[in-house]
Amino acid sequence: MIIVKIGGGSRINVKGIVIDLATLDERFIIVHGANALRDKLAEDLGQPKQVLTSVKGYTSVYSDEKLIDVMMMAYAGLRNKRIVELCQQNGINAVGLTGLDGKTVLGRRNKGIRVYQNQKQKIIRDFSGKPQSINKGLLTLLMENGYVPVITVPIIDEQNCAINTENDDVVRVLQAALNADTIINLIEAPGFLEDAEDEDSVIGAISAGDLENREAQADGRMKRKMMAIRKLFEYRASRVIIADGRGDHPVADALQGKGTVIQ
Amino acid sequence: MIIVKIGGGSRINVKGIVIDLATLDERFIIVHGANALRDKLAEDLGQPKQVLTSVKGYTSVYSDEKLIDVMMMAYAGLRNKRIVELCQQNGINAVGLTGLDGKTVLGRRNKGIRVYQNQKQKIIRDFSGKPQSINKGLLTLLMENGYVPVITVPIIDEQNCAINTENDDVVRVLQAALNADTIINLIEAPGFLEDAEDEDSVIGAISAGDLENREAQADGRMKRKMMAIRKLFEYRASRVIIADGRGDHPVADALQGKGTVIQ
Numbered sequence: 001m002i003i004v005k006i007g008g009g010s011r012i013n014v015k016g017i018v019i020d021l022a023t024l025d026e027r028f029i030i031v032h033g034a035n036a037l038r039d040k041l042a043e044d045l046g047q048p049k050q051v052l053t054s055v056k057g058y059t060s061v062y063s064d065e066k067l068i069d070v071m072m073m074a075y076a077g078l079r080n081k082r083i084v085e086l087c088q089q090n091g092i093n094a095v096g097l098t099g100l101d102g103k104t105v106l107g108r109r110n111k112g113i114r115v116y117q118n119q120k121q122k123i124i125r126d127f128s129g130k131p132q133s134i135n136k137g138l139l140t141l142l143m144e145n146g147y148v149p150v151i152t153v154p155i156i157d158e159q160n161c162a163i164n165t166e167n168d169d170v171v172r173v174l175q176a177a178l179n180a181d182t183i184i185n186l187i188e189a190p191g192f193l194e195d196a197e198d199e200d201s202v203i204g205a206i207s208a209g210d211l212e213n214r215e216a217q218a219d220g221r222m223k224r225k226m227m228a229i230r231k232l233f234e235y236r237a238s239r240v241i242i243a244d245g246r247g248d249h250p251v252a253d254a255l256q257g258k259g260t261v262i263q
Numbered sequence: 264m265i266i267v268k269i270g271g272g273s274r275i276n277v278k279g280i281v282i283d284l285a286t287l288d289e290r291f292i293i294v295h296g297a298n299a300l301r302d303k304l305a306e307d308l309g310q311p312k313q314v315l316t317s318v319k320g321y322t323s324v325y326s327d328e329k330l331i332d333v334m335m336m337a338y339a340g341l342r343n344k345r346i347v348e349l350c351q352q353n354g355i356n357a358v359g360l361t362g363l364d365g366k367t368v369l370g371r372r373n374k375g376i377r378v379y380q381n382q383k384q385k386i387i388r389d390f391s392g393k394p395q396s397i398n399k400g401l402l403t404l405l406m407e408n409g410y411v412p413v414i415t416v417p418i419i420d421e422q423n424c425a426i427n428t429e430n431d432d433v434v435r436v437l438q439a440a441l442n443a444d445t446i447i448n449l450i451e452a453p454g455f456l457e458d459a460e461d462e463d464s465v466i467g468a469i470s471a472g473d474l475e476n477r478e479a480q481a482d483g484r485m486k487r488k489m490m491a492i493r494k495l496f497e498y499r500a501s502r503v504i505i506a507d508g509r510g511d512h513p514v515a516d517a518l519q520g521k522g523t524v525i526q
Contacts, residue, residue, distance in 0.1 A: 045307055069341055072344040073336035076340045076343070076359075077341065078335045081361055081425065085419070088363060088366065088419060089422075089424075093365055094365070098359075100359075101347055101359050102358045138410070145400075160351040161348065
């Protein structure tokens with residue numbers, strides 16, 4: 001089994017990805033983002049995203065009720081349904097699901113983020129959290145009957161509220177339950193870069209044991225991504241491929257070893 | 264079995280509806296609209312909906328690719344996922360589906376609408392059509408495993424493209440396959456009105472045999488609605504209840520005979 005994570009950047013070639021997936025013999029599921037679409041929609045609606053900076057210096061998107069509304073429109077609405085449509089056009093009988101649908105992805109809501117406001121510390125609580133488990137029964141039911149789940153955020157928290165989370169963490173809890181052999185992570189770069197500014201500095205291979213060192217080397221989102229990837233090996237992944245989602249044949253190229261192969 | 268159609272008006276009490284549904288013993292599925300949300304979103308994005316008038320005088324929303332995008336955001340995204348969330352909060356294990364997901368609702372795309380443009384006749388083809396059939400297998404699979412389908416547009420056409428359609432017609436093809444006993448149609452009026460301008464003129468009961476006369480009496484959307492309702496009796500409905508979706512307990516009230524009961 002393969003888990004295919006499609007990044008939410010605007011330059012990702014979703015059509016090329018789906019055309020490639022249609023030729024696979026192996027069973028697969030799709031997890032996708034939509035951050036570019038979400039940011040554009042939020043701008044267009046006059047409510048640009050706000051970023052919180054914790055007292056420790058970490059940044060995160062402030063996920064209030066309105067941002068969850070925008071996420072539902074961008075991720076669960078437009079991006080998910082256009083991917084499902086593309087799948088159907090290529091013979092993949094896709095079913096789009098957020099973590100809310102059939103409680104596909106259960107999470108725990110964050111207690112709050114400690115920030116500075118007017119030189120005072122304050123706790124801000126939003127609708128964000130971490131995925132904890134999946135509804136394996138529903139996903140298996142669908143897959144055994146020939147359907148391909150196409151999963152995205154939001155997920156559902158312990159009070160049955162919609163919350164935002166990182167899709168890399170959704171992949172992690174899927175892997176914990178489904179134990180896929182291969183995870184393909186399609187991003188807007190040719191792989192894991194030695195120098196984040198230089199697309200020619202792709203590292204072709206990383207041993208799973210070396211991931212912790214690489215994590216220390218990365219910044220921001222890529223650092224979080226590397227940490228999530230390291231966990232996949234704890235759940236029996238044989239290989240994780242970080243590959244370019246922008247090419248003509250992103251999945252075929254990834255499976256032929258283009259990008260960064262971690263094993 | 265009950266099919267519950269939730270109208271897309273802004274004053275529909277979705278929470279009250281879901282709370283009522285949670286107390287039902289009978290199996291049910293939900294079909295919902297989101298036209299108020301769609302229109303607002305289209306306005307907010309600076310692309311207000313355009314209405315086509317056919318040479319015969321019928322009007323319809325011009326469903327170009329951009330309108331389908333907006334529909335995916337409003338119907339499949341925000342409205343569908345907030346209804347699913349409300350269901351989960353009330354113990355209903357809902358799974359949201361558009362007609363695209365697992366080809367739940369298959370339709371045929373309209374050939375084109377004949378309109379006048381600069382005094383000349385012209386055919387305009389958009390992404391709209393009529394539902395023809397449903398994927399009964401998928402809906403049964405979900406229902407037999409304890410999930411409640413929450414269905415909305417768009418649906419999928421014969422070329423696997425997303426198309427717009429009337430939710431009343433979606434209810435019709437669902438009924439053709441599922442043969443529900445009761446269909447509840449929750450709208451922004453207390454029922455079928457003798458005088459469309461007077462909310463006190465509700466007709467409490469209509470015999471199924473009398474529907475054709477009533478159709479002749481109605482205008483615009485209500486006329487189309489009455490025609491779609493008439494078809495439900497061809498597919499073994501015992502009763503159709505047109506009831507107010509704005510009250511505190513829309514479903515409980517409807518099942519107690521408030522509104523217009525057609526049988």
